[in-house]
Amino acid sequence: MEDDFDQTLDSNYGSSHDKVIVHLDADCFYAQVEMLKNPELRTLPLGVQQKNLLVTCNYVARQFGVKKCMLVSDAKRLCPSLILVKGEDLYDYRQMSTKMTLLLQKFSPLVEKLGLDENFVDVTQLVAETLKSDFAGSRNVEGHIYGDITSRCDCGCYERLCVGSQIASEMRKQLKEELGVTCCAGVAYNKLLAKLVCSTHKPNQQTTLFPAGVSDLMLNLNNVRSLPGIGHRTSEILQSLGISSIEQLQNINLELLEHALGRTLAERLKKLSVGADDMVVKPTGKPQSIGLEDGFRKISLESEVKDKCEVLLQRLMILLAEDGRIPGAIRVTVRKYDNSSRYSHRESRQCNIPSSLFLPKVGTLSSNAHNKLLTSIMKLFHKIIDISKPFHLTLLGVAFTKFQERNTGKGSITSFLVKDISVQSVMNFQNISLHGVEAMECSSSKNAGKQSGSTLNYADKSGSESEPEPSPKKTRADFWRGSRKRSLTESDKDSPNKHRSSELRLSTGEPINEVDFSKLSDGIQEELMESCMSLPSLTDKLGISDNSTPNTSMSIEDNFQTNASQKLWKRLGSNQGPQDQ
DNA sequence: CTGGGTTCGT
């Protein structure tokens, strides 16, 4: 008891072994999603292109020496047969990202996203429950072990990390089977080490790090730049101090480092350099900002600015409607043409916006509020740019921030859906395939948007009546390796809307069937319609894609080869055929 | 020939 207390207070600089952290990182993420959309690309060298930058490529292409974030021209020189797919529109990547995080949240609520394809999961509790309920279970490490384990720590971390590796393996199995996504995983006792060890075996592999391997892992990093937390700027400063290796960073005098970097950063980096990290896995909630930007050669007329911003705003309103919250502020970002300096000098201005613009009125928002927002945007623009002089922009961005939850009626299913994270994709109402409802205004029309035409599936039968109550004897620890079952959490139970919405849950589970809209209860049908109509700017969604440069062709034709992974992709909510290259 | 985001700290 007292020992535990001391241990907690000591906080051993983030080097205690009491946690089990899994870090998951999808393989060549954008490229993988593109291959899921069009499996014919699987065997070919594939690159995903944003303007002139090749942002990532599949592992076939990597054999040619093609690298991430490379100029397209350089990549083509290395690999003339490289197939290119446009990737400026992140919609599909974002959607897959959401599904991955939802799947991982079945293992622990402590899931933190980093970008679109990485997740940290703190599985300490699941590991503890598993060890408790299954103390004689196998202690095999799944996947690779980093370095040697000749000396075993006696704090119990060996067993914990073993179970962690088994959980990681199950996570990857489910990601592959349910979403078609392959990824790497790293298992360690803190975030830094989980992330670093994750990347030691790629692709589609996992690695577990025990305390005995920590020193090797750190010293095998090639450059100080490989330490998460040391970016472009900091590594340059370190370079000017003659520090380029991890070992040099470990050994440099702390006072000297503080002088160059400030105390907080210096102390943090010192600890990181020996693998100590006390950062906690912070559950990722809804985003703090939702924005879009577009880069270009030159814009020098106010009218062009307005046009660009209007397009950005239209696309933004779709993302906003799907998010379901009301923004309290809007921000405009600009990049001025700057000779000599490749470095983006960006300037931004933001202002508050009245929430009255987002009142749940049906048709009114579209033109009226839209115009007011555009006016605000232009006002902000004029705060940055003096129109009376010539100007030359190379980027425009618009973002919403300061979100507030939408307050629809208390018991309304709308307000409930907005809150329920597992149902948020449903807020994209065009995702519902409305069998038995003919051409509802919000679903049909052009049906050409990227976010249209997806299918809504059941997943969670156990959420409603059919599943027996979990027996108190059975701990949650068994769910991930024994029979797969999901039970309602406590907070699920006290809300009647939760039960109603289980009818509408987006699939991440096995029994995949399309929802037949006409089979939903009448009350829910009506409320869904109302919810649909009360969403801001819903009518704007019609025929408008979150797609600046369309990168897919919409073939309604469904007779082409049906490869398993493509079926999976389609089943999971795409309506897109393969691309015509 | 340099994406399109998001978060955090100051």
Added chain:
DNA sequence: ACGAACC
């Protein structure tokens, strides 16, 4: 409002 970090 901006720089720095991450993907």
